[in-house]
Structures are given as structure tokens and as C-alpha cells.
Amino acid sequence: MAVSRSMTSWLYISPLMLVLVPFFVLPILVVLVASVFETDGFGGLIPTFTLANYGTVLTSGLTYNLYFETVKFTILTWFFTLLLGFFVAYFLVFHVRNPLLAIGLFLICTVPFWTSNIIRMISWIPLLGKEGLINSALLHLGLIREPLEFLLYSGFAVVVAYVHQLTIFMIVPIFNSMARIDKRVVEAAIDAGASRFDIMRLIIVPLSKSGIALGSIFVASIVMGDFFVTKVMSGGGSASVVGAFYEDISVLQYPGAAASAIILTVILLVMVSLILRSVDIRKEITQ
């Protein structure tokens, strides 16, 4: 009985594994293998084991700059998406009294998720550009004399584009965990004399932890794995780990790129597993 049961389960799960093994496990292994091979300098790999690629990557000052930039954008994006996502979700769950209206407003927040990310990114150009809406408005109002240069093709623009794309990944899981909070718990806290701040600190935040964790995983892994937004929105002023990886690949520097990719992947996986250790996401979702 037990044997046939797990057989059935594996039968159901096998199609998933037929995708994950050849299109996740093997590609990562291929990159791992490439990272310990030598290169002939023309895109060919020489199957000789070496850790020199890791040495090169880890001793290069450029690497640390790249990681610094990427981590900087990750932390900034994470901070602003969390701030926005948390309070938007809090507003919808605890301040909008009509439940239907809350659902409607929630759906309004989610609709752009279903449209193209790239389009949403470039849609900032007519706003933030030198002759864009914001600059012309500010000039018109006489608040500035010269157009603000830092708005577009800058670190600012990168963060704006990321926050614009990714806040939804915070709102949805946080909204879901907040909506599960029994409102009577909050009322009980008010009865016990808790202030607005106490309620937030002692009840809302702890009970939304799983949503915050899930959202953080999405935001951090997407920003750290992205190169496109940094490339376009910084106007070439900022680089990212994956962006450098892409450049290396296009000049056929496979082993170095692979080593850097493996380091990034390991960092990501460690980060995610640390978050997952604190929250049982599987249980949270299935409950």
C-alpha cells in the first residue's frame, strides 16, 4: 500500500522532474563544469580541472565593484518595495472597510503584473528624461532652472524601474498573510491598551512574516538575477553581476563567466534557504 502510494505520487510528479532535471539541474551542472575548465581564449573549453577561474574572479577588484553595485540595488529595491508593499497591503486589509472595494483595489494593483516588464520599464523614459514630463513640469513651475540630470540613466532610474516592477511581488503575499489575521486579535490588543505602533510591532508584523519572507525572496532573487534594467536605465553607468556575465559570454569568456555565475547562484540559494529556514513557505501556502 505504502509503496504503491509513493509510486503514484512519483508518477504525478514525474512530468515536473522531466522539466526540472534537464532544464534546471543539468544546465547549472554544465555551468559548474565550465567554471572549473580552462579556456583556449576563443570560446573553446579545455577539460582540465582548475580553480583558477574562481581565483581570477575572486581577486578582481571589478568583481567586488559589481557585487557592491548589485547588492546596493538589491537592498534599495528591497527596502522600497517592502515599505510600499507593506503599507499598501496594510491599507487594503485594515483600512478599506468595504471588502469588495478592497478586492477591487487589490486587483488594480495586480493588473500591470500581467503586462510586459520591458514596456513598463521603458515607459519611464518619457517621464524621467531630460525633456520629460517631470523636468518640464518642474521647469514650468520655476522650481528648477536646469533639467535634473539624475532622473534618467542613473542609479535613481534603476531603482525606480525595479520598484515599479517588483512592488507587486511584495503586495500579493503580504496582503494574503494579512488577510488571514483574525481582526478580533487586533481588537483584543486594542482592548489591552496597545497603541497603534504596538499593534503594528507586536501583531501585524509578526503575523505577516511569511508574506514578507515570500515577497523578499522574489524581489531579491529577481534583482540579483537581472541585468536588463540596470543596463538600460542606468544608461551604461552601472553594471551588474549578471550584466558582466552576459558581456563575458558574448566575448566567449565562458569559464570566468561561469565561475562568477556559480558564485552568484550559490549566494542566492544560501540567501533563499536562510529565509526559508525561518518560515515554512510550503506549509504557509498549503494551509
Added chain:
Amino acid sequence: MSAVPQSVAVAEARVTKHAIAPSRGSRPWTFYVLAGLFTFYVIALYGPMICIYILSFQDVRGGLVFPMKGLSLHWFVDLFTQVRTGDVKGAFDRSIKLAIVVTVITVVVSFMSAMAFRRRFPGDNIVFALMIGSLVAPGLVLGIGVGLLFNAIGIETSPYTSALGAQLSWTLPFGVLVMFAVMSRFNPAWEEAARDLGASTWQTIRLVILPVLAPGLVAVALFGFTLSYDEFARTLQTAGPQNTLPLEIWSMTLNVTSPSLYALGTVTTIISFLIIGAALGTIVFIQKRRGAGAS
């Protein structure tokens, strides 16, 4: 995770509960602060997109920024006729076809996986970890890994082999997570009741499980379609010689400096909205049909 199915659950949950205190009387100052923040967020969310939709309707003199120069469909015509903007029509065609294949596979495989995950089985934690890993792995790295792998075995990369697989490694974990949320509201006793009344495993799936989960499956389909239709990083190195739509847009952002780009944005958004509309319409249709009691 999932916008559509969970929000429905949330709707049910919220109706039965009282709003946070004070649920009556005057609103606290925090309401106005947060309402302001929310309004700001929604404007920032939609504002820029609406700007480019408007700008895409300029005439031939049009530029990338306001003010509007004229009103015409010039850039839409330009988009589908000019050679310099690349093969937009072909890219649309390829992307939509690929997205449909990805959608179908995502729905079927996510459903099967969620069925398996309802109980514990040996190795379930490993499968779950692989799924999360596949979800968070940097897309470009994975795409290049797939490219190198195909190279090593000696197969050409193409949309329906390497790109399909690479996209599925991203849509499936999403789909399964959404199915988890959908399944959490499925009462296992329904299945037992069907068995008790003589239904075989297949009859149980066909007559009970699938119809009950239908709205959730539509949501998974919407995820599958959108994630594939919009997929960029994993497809870049796996699609073969011909571009999918996001790849086409990417090359346009680097080369094209005319409102054609905005026209393309308008067109893909219209398609996205049609897909959302179709998905919501299907869900409403399913619920209506149940309400009417037809069978």
C-alpha cells in the same frame, strides 16, 4: 503568490470578518496618510504606462517625449511594415504560439504536481527545493546553461525545444505554487465521497476534482501564458536564430528611438488585457454556469 485565486479566498474570508477597529465612526489620521500613499502608488504604477500609450498615437513628427505631436496611427503602421524595426509580426506570432504551448503544459504539469504534493512522499522535500531553486536561479545563467548543454549534446537551440524547456523551468514552479494555494481549499473528503459512490480514480478526477478546481486552473493558465509571453532572460540564449517578442522589444530598446517602440508597447498591452479579460471571463462563466444549476 497568485493574484486571482487567493483574492477570491480572501474575499470570502473578509466578508465573514469584521473590519479592524474602528469599523465605524470617523477614520483615524493613518487612513488619510495611507490612502494618499496608495493613490501615489497607483498613479506611479499606471501613469508612465498611460503616457506611452498616448505617445504611441502621434503622427510622423512624433518623438519620445511630450508634448504630443499630432494624432495618427502612423507608428502602428510603421511597426508592422518597416524593415528597420525587425520582424515584429513574426515575433508576435512565435511568442503567442510558444506561450500557448507553455500554458497547456504548465496547467497539466502543475495540476499533476499539486496532486502529488497533497501527501508526503519520499523525496518530496528534494523536489520542492529543486522547484524553489529553479524559481530563484538567475534566468540568464540558466538560459546560457541550457544553451551550452544543447551545444554539448549537439542539438540546435530552437523555440520548441530549448526555449520551451527554459521557460517551463520558470513557469512550472510558479504554476505549482499557485496550485498549492488553489488546492488548499480542496476538501479531500470530496474525493473520498466520490470513491464511496463508486467512482474510479479517473472518474473522480474528471467529475469532481477538475470541475471544482476549474477557476484555479484558469488562473494557472493565465500565469503560464503571461510568464512565457513576457519571458526574456531565459529565452535570450535558447530561442535560436529567430526572436520572440520580448527579445524583439529588447533589441528595439537598444536601436529604435521612435514612437514605434511605444506602439509596440500599446499593442502587447492590448494583447495582455485581452488575455486577462478572457481568463476572468472564463472564471465568471464557470461560476455563472454553476449558479444557474445547469449541468
Added chain:
Amino acid sequence: MAVLRGDIELAGLTKSYDGVTTVVQGINLRIPDGAYCCFLGPSGCGKTTILRMIAGHEDPTGGEILIGGENVVGLPPVARGTAMMFQSYALFPHLNVRDNIGFALRIRGLSKKDRNRQTDAMIEKVRLTELADRLPAQLSGGQQQRVALARAAITEPRVLLLDEPLSALDEQLRVRMRLELQRMQRDLGITFVHVTHSQLEAIALADMVVVMDRGEIRQAGAARDVYATPRDRYVAEFLGGQNVFAGRVDAINGDLASFASPQMKHIAVPVGSAPVSTGDTIDIAVRRDDVGLVRPGMDVAADTSWLASRVLAVEYQGNFVKVMLDATGTDEFIAYIPERTFFRDPYAIGDVVQATWPSHLARLLAKTTALTA
């Protein structure tokens, strides 16, 4: 399955999920054909597991289940001639009343015409004709219960298994639905096996009550037997209505045991042929409605046991008054005094009273540790 006898025999039935702890411990039981049998016990006592094993939704670890003399272990539910009514009903949320009830017929491949004819007859039987096109979510609890009953009954089972069928209903509806269940069972003339944690429900409905504790049967028998003559302390306390207390035997005169402790010196308990000797500690049960109260100093008839005590609390119950006494120290001691009797001379909290009962109505209970089903 030509002979559709619905008698059930459980022989050495055992269930363990992890191989270490057993939730059902080798129980033996015979339920006659056409009986209304209630499994009664607290949650986690294994009663639902037994029901699910009879239904075929779980396999026993050991032992046999015979229905109509045929071992059904390993058979799928539909081949057993059983039908189950699930806790909270498990009505298919996407099907209307008619399609829910007709589900089994659809599975059997009946044509739509035959199906609807049989289904409509059943719908009429449970008085749901006006609601046939409604979805389960649009029905009240009582209506849902009738749909669940009809959906199970349409398979013409020889045994109907009901898992906490009334627990989802409010108090008033529960009483009404109890009558409905009884009526259905008489109409169908088949065996009902009903699992509940409510002693009221069990004794109101059942011909046969099976009291369970931690995977074992404590007592099985007619409702009145189990209620009036509980075998041991567990059964007496679970069914309620009894004062249970322990005492050390001082002497045995004839078949009456008497006690040493000063508080219990006026108590005598018939021990019959039970192997009780001086110095043993025994459990005694006295029905709360057998206990009368008198003021101290009043004469007490011969062959009457009595206890001196003080009133702790008085609870008005309508047709009787529940008086709580501090008579026996640790065990609570309660007297149910008929309403009119009580108010002829009402007691207040703190009053000193004598609790009395005819000695032959007290019962010696079996030691809880000696367990045989």
C-alpha cells in the same frame, strides 16, 4: 452479493498508522442486521478510524471486517454495499442537489432519463423537490444534511456509515435531524453505524451503543444498559448522570460492602458475587436521579445509604434542579431533584444536608485497569 444482509462483524480489528502507536487495538464486535449502532467516545478514541475502515477508506493493519458474513477487507467501497455520510457532508460544491444525489447513478452509467427518475424519487423522499437546482452553498445546514443522506442512500447500501452527522448543526436543528435520521433508518431498514462524541445523541438514537476509549471498546450494549449499568468508571463518567466515587472496603455482610472512612460509614453497596475483599478500594456509581436530599436529623429508612454534606451550588434546569454537594471530597457529587420536590423545601448554598439513596441502587464498578471488550 445476492444476500444483502447488513450485519457487521469486526474481528481483531487493528489499525496503526506508524507501526508504533495503535489507534484501534484489536477490537471484536458484532452489529446485527438493521441495527442503529452508535460509536461513542472522545475525539481520538479511534471511532472514526473504525468507521472509515468499514467504509473502505482505510485499510486495517490487522483483523477482519465481515459484512453479511463476507470479509470485505481489501474490497473497494462500492463493492462492500456500504455508503458513507461524511462529516460536514462533503457535498460536491460544483453540482446542484439533483446531480449530487444522482452522482452514484451517473457513475454506474445510467441513462439520464433513468437517473433523473430515480433521483427525483429520492429528492421527494427527503423533501427537497423545490431545491433540486440549488448548489450546496445555497442550502441551510439541515438541507445539506438531507442531501448528504439522500446521496448516500441512493446507492441502496446495506450499511450506512455516518461520521458525526449532526455536529455541523445548531442545537435545535440537531434534535430535529435526530428524528429524521431515525425515520430514515426505519424506512430503509438497513444497518446504520453512527459515530459521535455526544452521549445524548448516542442514547437517543441507538439500539446499540459502543463506548470507546483509546482504541478499545469499554462497553457495548443497548442504550439503556450502557447508561443505567455502566461497566466501569470511564463509561459511567462519559455517559454522565452518575455519581462515581471510590472507597476502601471495611467489611462485607452478606452481599453488602461497607466502608471504613468516617464520611462513608453509612454507605452500603451490593457487591454480588464480585471478588471483592476487605481492604480493597472499589469504585461505586449512584445515579444522580436516585439521590434524594433530607435535612440533618431526619429519619432515614432502613436499607438506605446516606452521606452528610454541604450544598456547594444549585443550578436550575427547568424540570429538575441540579444540586452540587461536597460529599466525597475529590469526586463531584450531584443530586438531580425533581423541580416540585426541590421547591417544597429549597436548599441554599452552604446548607448542611444528607444525601440519601436506596442501598440496592448503588452499583459496584469494574476496575478500570481490567479491560476486556
